[in-house]
Amino acid sequence: xxxxxxxxxGVVLPGGSLRLSCATSGFTFRNYGMHWVxxxxxxxxxxxxxxxxxxxxQFYAESVKGRFTISKDTSKNSVRLQMNSLRPEDTAVYFCxxxxxxxxxxxxxxxxxxxx
Amino acid sequence: xxxxxxxxxxxxxxxxxxxxxxxxxxxxISSSYFAWYQxxxxxxPRLLIYGASNRASDIPDRFSGSGSGTDFTLTVSRLEPEDxxxxxxxxxxxxxxxxxxxxxxxx
Numbered sequence: 001x002x003x004x005x006x007x008x009x010g011v012v013l014p015g016g017s018l019r020l021s022c023a024t025s026g027f028t029f030r031n032y033g034m035h036w037v038x039x040x041x042x043x044x045x046x047x048x049x050x051x052x053x054x055x056x057x058q059f060y061a062e063s064v065k066g067r068f069t070i071s072k073d074t075s076k077n078s079v080r081l082q083m084n085s086l087r088p089e090d091t092a093v094y095f096c097x098x099x100x101x102x103x104x105x106x107x108x109x110x111x112x113x114x115x116x
Numbered sequence: 117x118x119x120x121x122x123x124x125x126x127x128x129x130x131x132x133x134x135x136x137x138x139x140x141x142x143x144x145i146s147s148s149y150f151a152w153y154q155x156x157x158x159x160x161p162r163l164l165i166y167g168a169s170n171r172a173s174d175i176p177d178r179f180s181g182s183g184s185g186t187d188f189t190l191t192v193s194r195l196e197p198e199d200x201x202x203x204x205x206x207x208x209x210x211x212x213x214x215x216x217x218x219x220x221x222x223x
């Protein structure tokens with residue numbers, strides 16, 4: 001069955017960087033796009049980024065454009081989110097999700113806290 | 117950016133009752149790229165409905181979705197205790213692939 005496991009979260013100072021990873025299994029990774037979605041404490045879901053199955057196109061929310069980069073590593077069946085110039089408002093649980101008919105499988109999330 | 121507005125913000129019902137949740141888009145969207153998700157406390161979201169009206173795998177048939185254009189509805193025909201959660205709509209046809217703000221379904 002499909003499994004998604006995020007890692008790389010933690011506490012970082014404002015202006016700092018962090019790289020999140022999402023390890024996947026149970027499906028043919030190269031055939032599917034992948035998303036990152038975040039959820040600030042006590043808030044709703046916010047879509048962050050999407051990468052197409054072949055890695056050739058990436059899309060971002062305005063709130064992270066120019067600071068975050070999504071990438072796929074097909075050799076490791078993983079998707080990454082490089083987060084630079086972090087702000088306190090980036091504090092959230094970050095979920096990776098598989099693109100299918102909708103976002104059909106989700107990981108359990110990794111917590112990022114941006115604080116001094 | 118397409119803004120999705122869900123109503124009501126909170127819906128208070130009892131097990132066995134029928135729940136109707138709404139999602140309105142700021143502009144017309146393709147029903148092929150519209151979904152509903154359920155999120156229970158402390159858990160990741162779970163896909164319920166895709167393409168506006170198609171149930172995802174293993175979703176009970178008491179959940180149904182309908183709508184087109186700018187107005188979409190999620191109906192839970194007879195509420196079970198495990199259905200009390202937060203529900204989100206999402207459009208994934210145009211980037212940014214926005215979510216609604218959520219409807220909390222509470223007892």
